[in-house]
Amino acid sequence: MAELQAFATNLGQFTPAMQIISDPDELRNCTVEGLLPRVTVIPETVEQVGQVVALANQQGLTLLTRGGGSRINLGGIPEQFDILLETTRLIRLLEHEAPDLTCHIEAGLTLAALQAQLATKGQRLALDPPDAQQATLGGIVASNASGPKRLRYGTARDMVIGLHVVQASGDIARSGGRVVKNVAGYDLNKLYIGSLGTLGIIVEANFKLQPLPANEHTLILTFSSAADAMQTVIAILGSLLTPSAIELIDPRAANDMTDFFGLNLPTNGYTLAVNFEGSSTAIDRQIDETRLLARKNSALLSDDLTGKAQDQFWDVAREHTQGSVTCKAVVLVSQIATYLQVIEETCRHYELDSAVVAHAGNGILYIELRPSDATPRLVEAIAELRLHAQGARGSLVVERCPIDLKRRIDVWGEPGADFYLMQRLKQQFDPKGTFVKGRFVGGL
């Protein structure tokens, strides 16, 4: 504890203004996977983040970074850590270069707050993960969070053009820049995206932006089988059509969405929601052509959503990726229908229930498994589902689950043959293990 004392004293001297929480009662609100930090710090500036990390590094303390906390439980259980560092006071929009379609932000700004400001100039960041109100941009980038519209716009790796990252030494290093095209040096942006704070703390980011679309329209289609629905998806993807999102919702997920959110989705079949953005003439034509493709593949019903009903639908679909036990499986698009059968059979065998929402055009399935306390059966079912996903050239990550289950599984799955290359990076970037280990792939 002496190190921690020294840490707190030094920190108080350097930056008296910074909020430091060390009261045990208050710290109880700061647990991560049941672990209590010894101290929580909430810096006001990026320089203060640097000072905190430098001190932690000197004192041999470990540190975990938290943004809005919406994805704080992603990954394995961390080792015991000393300091919880919150980025939630770094909330400035430093620059919105609207004519350049770029912006520069501090990492603690929430996605919703950024979108509201960008919208005043008719622009947006084309990322739509769940929890926009709570999720910070730093957290979104560090956890590589995404949403249905990644089909058209991609993910953080397609939008981040620059980052400022506090290194384990406390130094602040820049990668990339503020222009949309840049190949100077290694593309470290890619390395930090999705690295879950294991290599550094993202404190500022530059993004490429998109103009807000003039119109938006969602077509809801229902099919009696997943195979028909996926045939339609493959036909759309191989056509001229340019949907922004294609979401596949299985009957049980549709049922959940109807029960809890008052959506009126048919619950006796597979729902396909296809979102289009752009000019109204182009949307109208695309909707017509999509209907035609769907009909060829035996679609039963179709419905249209616009305005508030459409927004609500997509909000609910996004939220459905966040249950009590949620697995994110990624497979080839052509394998989704087969994989849905595997999920059915596996769940039947282990007496579990499942509900699936999929970014069908990307091959990403969010599988909710129930009941969440059936730990031994869940362990086996997850192992089986993972094996099948890997067989379809993909992967399975348990994104959310109770801690009891987390203790019994590797949420990421066995690391691959490239893991030693990742270990060497971690060793170079954070030789003293200042950024707490245990959460990322292979315990990094």
Next chain:
Amino acid sequence: MSIAELPSLPVTAPLFQRISATKKVEVVRELSALLGARYVLHTPYDLMLYEYDASIDRSTPDMVVLPATTEEVAEIVKIAARHNVPVVPRGAGTGLSGGAIPVYGGIVITFARMNRILEVDYDNLRAVVQPGLVNLHLSNALNPQGFYYVPDPSSQRSCTIGGNVGENAGGPHTLIYGVTTNHVLGLEIVTPEGNVVQIGGWTCDTPGYDLTGLLIGSEGTLCIVTKIIVRIVHLSESVKTMVAVFDTMDDASNTVSEIIASGVIPAAIEMMDQMILQAVEADTHAGYPMDAAAVLLMEAEGLQEDVAEQVKKIESICFKHQARAVRIAANETERQLFWAGRKNAFGAVGRISPEFYVQDGVVPRTRLPYVLRRVGEICDSYGLRVGNVFHAGDGNLHPLILFDSQIPGEVERVRKAGHEILVVCAEVGGTITGEHGVGIEKQEEMALIFSDVDLRVMQQVREAWNPHQLFNPGKLFPMPGRCADIKQL
């Protein structure tokens, strides 16, 4: 296009010594046993072709090998490691920053025999290719089925996809679709230990660090790529190509800014100034006006409804900024002609100058008018002629500085002017290279945009994976002093 001199820099101990004649014999023997003698080049006559790329530096390798398989590449690397001989991968040698130049000699691996399309999966929109595949050959193979591969560097008729991965190559159509890194999902690589490792894969979001993203654009300094999994996309329904003619550069640049700011993102916006127009017109006869100050070549792509709307909007913005004329290609032949002018621009400049030097800065699009003026002033001050042909929509400048290395001191003035241009790019918040890479050419300029801390952090990656710089040594980062033996051949 080569500058025949190099500046004298302070000399420190080189990373590698040139290998001795006896050692070379031994390495050649081992390589020949592995590959067969005909796939190991080692005579001065055979090696000469491999001493340069499309940049300004040159250095001769000691050996050039042509492997046919990943396993052979891995064995070559192991032989090189055992003898401590550097290895430099080479695509088609079209690189503009010296990425494929073997600074310390050693082994150049060229991928001419690994040039196949291994697999195409139209349902999942993926293709798997070998690194030596020529960029355009992939799209040519996909076109009959209605698909193509997006990144289209101007050298796409000869450059390889392996080289594109090494440099994270761009091209005119990356404005809306992104560069190489946005279209590659997985790699097979050979590490400096000679391990064959699969990175990323067919599907997205592979758990772990995004090593694919990190390796793309690493300029051969971290690994050797032996297989590439790429995304393919459907050809657009409608493509409209238009040319807008302006009497001042400022009007043309302001048009670019306003198009981007208006929310229209065309597939491409290319700019050519008067000097380039005159060269191109003499060469290609594309119908560009020779007396105009600047021409914008723009392309809208997508559904015909969207394209029609975009074209209308672009047209009105052009006229708002005093465009003298806006011409839309009437048919595919005319469209190809417009593009031929642009894609052959570098070659066309060869008609009016014995040599030229291309820069590759990027600036925020709103700063284009200012930066273009500064480029003109800088070249004037050195008494050099400059032409601009570039990806205006991305703010990616390509000033072509004309020179003649026979004129004493001219090369040095070219280098200085190039450096000053990059200083201006850095000052306005831009970068020193948008798509050509750092290579040898811009090692020193890295310090214009990155601090010591930034550079140290980047070098941690090389330290982690290629600590002895067996792969492509002496590139990418500022050197304490360049080794003397480059160019002493």
